[in-house]
Amino acid sequence: MRKKNYIPAITITIIFAAAILLCLPNTRDYLNSVISAQAIPAPKDACQTTKTTTFIRSYRVKEKSDAYSIIQAKNGEYVITGHTINPGELCGYSMFWIKADGNGNKEWSKLYNNCSSDGYAITQLTDGNYVAAGEISGEFITDEEQLKLEAQGDGLVVKINSKGNPIWTRTISRESRDTPAKLIPTKDGGFVMSGMTGALVGQPDVADVMHIMFLGNFNANGETNWLKEIDADVQHEIKFAEQTKDEGYILIGNIKLVDENNQNVPALVKLNKNGEYEWATGLESVPLEIPNLTIGPDGKSVKVGIPNKMHVPFGTFFTAEQTSDGGYIALGNFYSSSLAADEITNLTKNAGKELNFVAVKVDDKGRFVWTRTLKLKKYLEDSVIEKTKDGGYIIMGNALAIDDQQLGQRIKTYDEMMNEYYKKYPIMSQETPASKKEMEKIADTIENTNAPFEAKNIILVKTDADFKYQWGKKIGITKNLRGYSIIQAADSGYAIAGTWHTGIKRKSLGSWIETTEAMILKLDANGNLGNNNGLIADFTDTESADIGSYIVANNLNSPKLLQSYPMDNIVRKIKVGDKKGVNTVVSAAKTYNVQFCSITAKNDTAGNVTVTKTRPQMKYEETKEIEATSKKGKTINDELMPVLKKVFNGEVKLWDDFSGGWVAYRFKRLVTKDDINKISAALITIGYKIDSNANGDFTATKIGTTLNFHFYLGDTNTGHLDVNY
Structure with missing residues (x-):
């Protein structure tokens, strides 16, 4: 119909x-x-x-x-x-x-x-x-x-x-x-x-x-x-x-x-x-x-x-x-x-x-x-x-x-009924009045059992x-x-x-x-x-x-x-x-x-200006903030988090700490080249040497530590930083 x-x-x-938008902001x-x-x-x-x-x-x-x-x-x-x-x-x-x-x-x-x-x-x-x-x-x-x-x-x-x-x-x-x-x-x-x-x-x-x-x-x-x-x-x-x-x-x-x-x-x-x-x-x-x-x-x-x-x-x-x-x-x-x-x-x-x-x-x-x-x-x-x-x-x-469909149990019951039937009347065996009557009985049982659930x-x-x-x-x-x-x-x-x-x-x-x-x-x-x-x-x-x-x-x-x-x-x-x-x-x-x-419409939005969220805002609000747990990740995060909070007005979350080699951060807005300059300048003041590339990413080094900063400037759906060490 x-x-x-x-x-x-x-x-x-x-x-x-x-399925397509699995990794996108929500x-x-x-x-x-x-x-x-x-x-x-x-x-x-x-x-x-x-x-x-x-x-x-x-x-x-x-x-x-x-x-x-x-x-x-x-x-x-x-x-x-x-x-x-x-x-x-x-x-x-x-x-x-x-x-x-x-x-x-x-x-x-x-x-x-x-x-x-x-x-x-x-x-x-x-x-x-x-x-x-x-x-x-x-x-x-x-x-x-x-x-x-x-x-x-x-x-x-x-x-x-x-x-x-x-x-x-x-x-x-x-x-x-x-x-x-x-x-x-x-x-x-x-x-x-x-x-x-x-x-x-x-x-x-x-x-x-x-x-x-x-x-x-x-x-x-x-x-x-x-x-x-x-x-x-x-x-x-x-x-x-x-x-x-x-x-x-x-x-x-x-x-x-x-x-x-x-x-x-x-x-x-x-x-x-x-x-x-x-x-x-x-x-x-x-x-x-x-x-x-x-x-x-x-x-x-x-x-x-x-x-x-x-x-x-x-x-x-x-x-x-x-x-x-x-x-x-x-x-x-x-x-x-x-x-x-x-x-x-x-x-x-x-x-x-x-x-x-x-x-x-x-x-x-x-x-x-x-x-x-x-x-x-x-x-x-x-x-x-x-x-x-x-x-x-x-x-x-x-x-x-009926919400409780009990489909699995019903299928199991029907299978058991059919198994018993084929024990008595094997597949390819000649149909008899008795086998036909029993099959009709099974069909009627299934119909009557299913009807309420349909x-x-x-x-x-x-x-x-x-x-x-x-x-x-x-x-x-x-x-x-x-x-x-x-x-x-x-x-x-x-x-x-x-x-x-x-x-x-x-x-x-x-x-x-x-x-x-x-x-x-x-x-x-x-x-x-x-x-x-x-x-x-x-x-x-x-x-x-x-x-x-x-x-x-x-x-x-x-x-x-x-x-x-x-x-x-x-x-x-x-x-x-x-x-x-x-x-x-x-x-x-x-x-x-x-x-x-x-009920009279309250018009409870009168005078309010709705501001549409950006994709970076959505992704930031979706992100679950974590605590650094790996030894190296905790040391690096303790150094970087104060710098990042200052640059992004506190709107920064640590969302990944992989003990094998990186920490990852998310921001509520996109990263700009000015942000990158401020971050690199702040790292210089705490002893890092900066080696930048044309893409805006850079490497920060000091004795015993090498950090590779990747800002994903081409991705305009999220403010993102990965730091590999």
Whole structure:
């Protein structure tokens, strides 16, 4: 399914980056500044009471169904879209849309049973009708067109009336894979659609690995007003734009630095109402500097040139919003781009166990304000972040219901079962009714044992406007369910579209198939159900941190940032039928009064100027200071440390003492030639003779001692001195 592959790809990216950056400076302050969110309850500024209705209802279309998008209509009803399939049939997924009243009772269910379509987005237009968008493969494509395709999948857009029947249908596509992700109604009765498309390379059937984002404006009949493209981060495939108060757009894109080898930098990008560029703010870590050294004609001297910069993303950003104060915020997943060895160990240890979210706030002109992380001690898949009415944010994702997987013990048990089986029925022996029955029994045991460990729960975390923890919920507990889309309802509660696992299973070709149903889950403003049924528990295991010292958020521009992107917009005809099916009442509708509290943004960074740390500062703060322990090292350190402290204002650490021949120091800033002159002059006053070379290094000698000083002037990522003896 479309939404189940992206977050694991991010984990791979993080671990790969960690391995590359093993020896680079890290964000030590980030780790040290971590504060347990559960230890500091959020203050309550303003509370109100409102009437709310909660429920969980699921709707069977075919045997397996998933809902990927939800809206609340103007009359309080809910509409969802997704896809459905009957495993074992010669028919792929088919798109559906379902409408339910405010209590979750189904009003109609429609199925476009073409075996090659998916529903990913839905909205209501100003005329009261709906527009659903998704992806369709193969349909409407001629054999000649098929030969030119570089990837499978066209954008599918359907306008639907109040009864669920199509008014018109269009495909919007090029020769790439085109996947709509978000629909926004416009005041003129039309809509804006954004999503992902593939970069065309001019060859058929080429793997569509480079993705770009498209943003299009359409009238009420689905005709194109304009379409634009912008580079997007391939690590999180699905991206979309949000509309701003001035009817413009805010989104996440990639800025190509044409003067720096076309390196890409993720950026928060503001467009006007016509999709034209206004400004962009980069979202990157402090760049790594690659030494630029040239050997002199003598073969010994080294000329230090201007270092080359390697730009490193600050995180993987997937959505942007306008904030209540008129500014903007970029939201996504965070990973340090400068990891030390102990952090890599910690990352490896916790891989698949936790996920770090990040928010970067800028003002209305794109100028940096603050950035914070919120770490969830649960690993989430399919994560989304949406803005809430009080200016805060709601984070949602799917996590394993049971943390203790006991995988090793289960595998051992299964191996023992299979060993016993093969003792009775050796490999290559003739199958008998008895051996077949026993093998089926083993398969059933494995299925029943594994099932609880494969179940997922929904994790919800509500933050305030400053991206600080407010409350959290774990939904499902012993049940298996998933959420893919969340909105805030008119009563300030939350409505989730997703999948309900019914527990109903059948066996097909030796494998168990479980029936799943498209789900609407409606919570109150505090994330609770009126009829809880043991399905919801608090989730508090989070940590937050301010990391403004580690981001570079500069104004950026690029001549190739935004371009027109013509796509074929073709009217189609489709046949849609009613689909009757079972509806499951997981939690019955309950209407009651609920009190909930909003938290006013404290703007606790107002008046503060955040200074981005340099790489040498990061490396110095990461470094663990040691005491000299070797006899020779202690003698040398006792002589050198007072000199170095004077030159570097006390900001010096001994970090290595190797008894076989050296001591090593780290400084909070880069070493200059003036520093070297001061050090050599100070050594002369205590009896050393200095012999310098053209590279700034020198040898200091006196009776019984020879010291070779190496300052690494070409390395602009750290202030460093090795003294060999």
